[in-house]
Amino acid sequence: MLASGAFITFCLNIMSALVALLTSYYAYKANRYVSSSVLWAISIGFMLLGIGLVVDAGTSLVSGRTLVQSFSDRVLTLFASVTYLTLQMVAYLIIAIGYARSTYGSQTRSAAPVALAGSAALGLYSFSILSYFVTLILLAFIVFQGVLLRSGHGGKLSGMVLLAFVLIFVAHCVLLVSVLVLGSGLFLIGTAIQFLGFLSLLIFVVRSEVVGPG
Numbered sequence: 001m002l003a004s005g006a007f008i009t010f011c012l013n014i015m016s017a018l019v020a021l022l023t024s025y026y027a028y029k030a031n032r033y034v035s036s037s038v039l040w041a042i043s044i045g046f047m048l049l050g051i052g053l054v055v056d057a058g059t060s061l062v063s064g065r066t067l068v069q070s071f072s073d074r075v076l077t078l079f080a081s082v083t084y085l086t087l088q089m090v091a092y093l094i095i096a097i098g099y100a101r102s103t104y105g106s107q108t109r110s111a112a113p114v115a116l117a118g119s120a121a122l123g124l125y126s127f128s129i130l131s132y133f134v135t136l137i138l139l140a141f142i143v144f145q146g147v148l149l150r151s152g153h154g155g156k157l158s159g160m161v162l163l164a165f166v167l168i169f170v171a172h173c174v175l176l177v178s179v180l181v182l183g184s185g186l187f188l189i190g191t192a193i194q195f196l197g198f199l200s201l202l203i204f205v206v207r208s209e210v211v212g213p214g
Helices: 004-034 037-064 071-104 118-153 156-181 184-211
Strands: none
Touching: 004 037, 004 184, 037 071, 037 184, 071 118, 118 156, 156 184
16 A cells, blocks of 8 residues: 555656656647757657656655565665656756757747665665756756747747746756655655646647647
């Protein structure tokens, strides 16, 4: 039986994974109409985020089902956590590159804690802090590029993309603090804000795909 906190985290991660994969799909479809490096990057990046969130949901399922983990559960949790954090960094790096290409390139159209023992626990904790810190830097860059694109092109849809990444940036600020202070409540809040950011971006790419052919 999962603890209440682990169950909520599992549900939020599954919903976020579904939204991320849908965002990837609709961004891919919209990119066929507008040929935007931002949409291309969002499609690839959110596909990786969706996969990572599924892995992270499995981690919360394994880590929350019992109070005392077996050795195999600890190894699985460690591997899944590192995989998720790595996919997250790579995903936001791809999105940051997509924004940089759209801002500085030739295009003018733009749509837009797991408890382990010994050194393994310390290594995962250090990697988590590093991962969230790097992700925050990448998200800050994405938000900055979004502000530049917003000021240059305007439009309600580009504003929705900016809002989505601002929410994701705020979410990762909260998630980083939750890792630093080991606060499960903050982690749930950060995960919920991230879900809202993903949902906002999904609404954008669905609208882009609908209006794209016109």
